[in-house]
Amino acid sequence: MLDRGSAARDDHADEDTDAGPVVQPYRLHVDGGLRTVAGAWLGDSLLTVLRERLGITSVKDGCEQGRCGSCSVLLDGQLVAACATLAADAADARVTTLAGLPADGLAPAVRAAFLRHGAVQCGFCTPGFVVAVTDLLGRRPQADEDEIREALAGNICRCTGYGRIIAAVRAVQADITSAGAEP
Numbered sequence: 001m002l003d004r005g006s007a008a009r010d011d012h013a014d015e016d017t018d019a020g021p022v023v024q025p026y027r028l029h030v031d032g033g034l035r036t037v038a039g040a041w042l043g044d045s046l047l048t049v050l051r052e053r054l055g056i057t058s059v060k061d062g063c064e065q066g067r068c069g070s071c072s073v074l075l076d077g078q079l080v081a082a083c084a085t086l087a088a089d090a091a092d093a094r095v096t097t098l099a100g101l102p103a104d105g106l107a108p109a110v111r112a113a114f115l116r117h118g119a120v121q122c123g124f125c126t127p128g129f130v131v132a133v134t135d136l137l138g139r140r141p142q143a144d145e146d147e148i149r150e151a152l153a154g155n156i157c158r159c160t161g162y163g164r165i166i167a168a169v170r171a172v173q174a175d176i177t178s179a180g181a182e183p
Contacts, residue, residue, distance in 0.1 A: 031100025049087035069155030072128035112169040121159030
């Protein structure tokens with residue numbers, strides 16, 4: 001036998017769940033492809049949708065407060081913390097994760113420099129750093145050390161220390177300079 005409360009909840013099951021209000025499916029432009037997001041609620045962060053709904057695990061879940069940088073992605077070319085961005089707000093935007101960075105140009109050079117300079121230890125923060133460094137050098141290939149430190153201030157690494165990371169950035173800059181080309 002159902003009580004009145006159960007019947008009332010059942011009548012409105014499609015409007016609200018324990019997880020929050022369900023929204024209509026929407027699409028995200030992620031890493032060059034169009035992906036449909038279904039069953040998400042309005043409060044889902046872009047991080048949650050990317051990892052749990054779309055299976056994109058290169059975006060890491062570190063702090064869920066926008067402070068560690070491990071979930072850094074590009075949203076219409078702007079560096080953002082995916083954990084502090086509502087996925088539904090990104091519905092018409094281009095989302096670029098580490099996996100969607102171009103296979104030629106800066107991203108592979110940044111990855112290689114991180115490995116060469118020992119800027120990778122556990123690797124958890126690395127995707128966010130690579131996205132942030134690729135973004136920085138794409139905008140400011142000759143950024144000085146203060147600009148580099150400022151651009152990386154939103155990323156936290158507990159293993160390597162920042163000296164190796166800065167050395168990797170400087171190495172990419174030197175490669176750009178020696179090649180005589182802008183990225």
